[in-house]
Amino acid sequence: MNNKRIWLSLAHMGGHEQKFIQEAFDTNWVVPLGPNVDGFEKDLEAFLAQERHIVALSAGTAAIHLGLIQLGVGPGDEVACQSFTFSASANPIKYLGADPVFVDSEPDTWNMSPGFLREAIEDRIAKMGKKPKAIIPVHLYGMPAKMDEIMAIAREYEIPVLEDAAEAIGSEYKGRKCGTFGEFACLSFNGNKMITTSGGGALVCRTGEEAKHTKFLATQARDQAPHYQHSHIGYNYRMSNICAGIGRGQMLVLRDHVARRREINALYRKLLEDVPGVSFLVNPNADFNSNHWLTCIVVNPDVAGFSREDIRMKMEEENIETRPLWKPMHLQPVFAGTPYYGGNTAEKLFDNGLCLPSGSSLSDEDIQRVADVVRETAGKA
Ligand SMILES: *Cc1c(COP(=O)(O)O)cnc(C)c1O
Numbered sequence: 546m547n548n549k550r551i552w553l554s555l556a557h558m559g560g561h562e563q564k565f566i567q568e569a570f571d572t573n574w575v576v577p578l579g580p581n582v583d584g585f586e587k588d589l590e591a592f593l594a595q596e597r598h599i600v601a602l603s604a605g606t607a608a609i610h611l612g613l614i615q616l617g618v619g620p621g622d623e624v625a626c627q628s629f630t631f632s633a634s635a636n637p638i639k640y641l642g643a644d645p646v647f648v649d650s651e652p653d654t655w656n657m658s659p660g661f662l663r664e665a666i667e668d669r670i671a672k673m674g675k676k677p678k679a680i681i682p683v684h685l686y687g688m689p690a691k692m693d694e695i696m697a698i699a700r701e702y703e704i705p706v707l708e709d710a711a712e713a714i715g716s717e718y719k720g721r722k723c724g725t726f727g728e729f730a731c732l733s734f735n736g737n738k739m740i741t742t743s744g745g746g747a748l749v750c751r752t753g754e755e756a757k758h759t760k761f762l763a764t765q766a767r768d769q770a771p772h773y774q775h776s777h778i779g780y781n782y783r784m785s786n787i788c789a790g791i792g793r794g795q796m797l798v799l800r801d802h803v804a805r806r807r808e809i810n811a812l813y814r815k816l817l818e819d820v821p822g823v824s825f826l827v828n829p830n831a832d833f834n835s836n837h838w839l840t841c842i843v844v845n846p847d848v849a850g851f852s853r854e855d856i857r858m859k860m861e862e863e864n865i866e867t868r869p870l871w872k873p874m875h876l877q878p879v880f881a882g883t884p885y886y887g888g889n890t891a892e893k894l895f896d897n898g899l900c901l902p903s904g905s906s907l908s909d910e911d912i913q914r915v916a917d918v919v920r921e922t923a924g925k926a
Pocket of ligand 1: 603
């Protein structure tokens with residue numbers, strides 16, 4: 546029996562990464578900054594296909610942090626943030642001494658509900674006498690959030706948007722790439738994301754000025770002077786020229802990786818279409834084009850006759866890695882007492898949802914093996 550471990554989402558090298566790293570070694574650019582960093586930023590700008598300026602950083606979390614700084618978020622401020630997400634969307638709010646206000650998801654995209662966002666803004670204005678300083682919607686699992694509705698509310702209340710596109714490189718909303726809607730956006734190249742630099746991220750900026758200021762903040766905020774002089778608090782957040790070399794290699798296969806993740810999603814849906822009580826996160830209509838970073842299922846135990854935990858434990862027995870959906874931020878011990886606007890959409894998804902192995906290096910046979918476990922649990926083997 547073939548029982549090799551199937552992982553959720555592994556790094557998937559394209560073959561040209563080491564060439565760029567070798568170049569860095571040959572020219573002794575083994576530092577933050579360098580030709581690979583510039584090249585990677587240009588590749589990303591071309592890929593996003595909008596007038597945007599990219600700054601490569603050490604992590605997606607660092608990108609969110611530097612974005613919020615430039616939106617003026619500071620002590621005493623509030624930031625409206627999607628609750629159903631990974632903690633890195635919200636942590637930088639706290640780094641700045643500000644407080645999150647969590648907003649529930651809507652059931653179509655599993656992302657920020659425009660209705661609850663409006664309710665949150667209205668209520669914070671009533672209770673605090675001021676509106677949130679920024680809005681952080683997330684394109685979770687690669688599914689674009691309802692950006693038209695969210696941007697309309699943001700414009701109406703004149704609140705800037707920082708898009709968390711960490712999981713959504715290659716996803717499109719109305720034909721436009723995720724990460725090109727907000728005032729700022731973050732991308733992530735962590736090990737399990739769509740493409741990886743072993744660890745890294747980027748801030749998507751609207752203007753060259755903002756990009757320049759981001760680079761300044763990310764390299765310890767050194768003033769123009771022959772000696773080391775500082776008038777601002779700086780950070781050491783720049784991407785290294787070695788990591789960016791991996792990134793340049795990954796850019797050559799990004800389109801293939803997106804295509805393969807979409808193929809894997811379609812294959813799962815075909816293999817499991819006749820299993821009652823198991824549903825998928827799908828593009829709600831033609832405006833949405835997810836990269837399907839991870840294929841997610843939701844089990845309705847009343848219909849299915851089994852639970853998400855039944856599947857997850859059976860997968861573990863079969864040496865297959867799966868993961869429950871993100872635990873909403875408003876349920877996290879660290880954010881106890883934080884204001885929350887919404888119902889139980891995110892909570893229900895957390896209770897009943899599961900991420901299936903979706904890495905672009907998985908074979909059709911691997912996907913079949915995973916689907917068979919679900920089918921066996923459902924008595925449909
Ligand atoms: C991965 C991720 C981040 C953070 O990116 P890092 O590069 O790991 O710091 C932020 N938000 C979401 C939704 C993510 O999945």
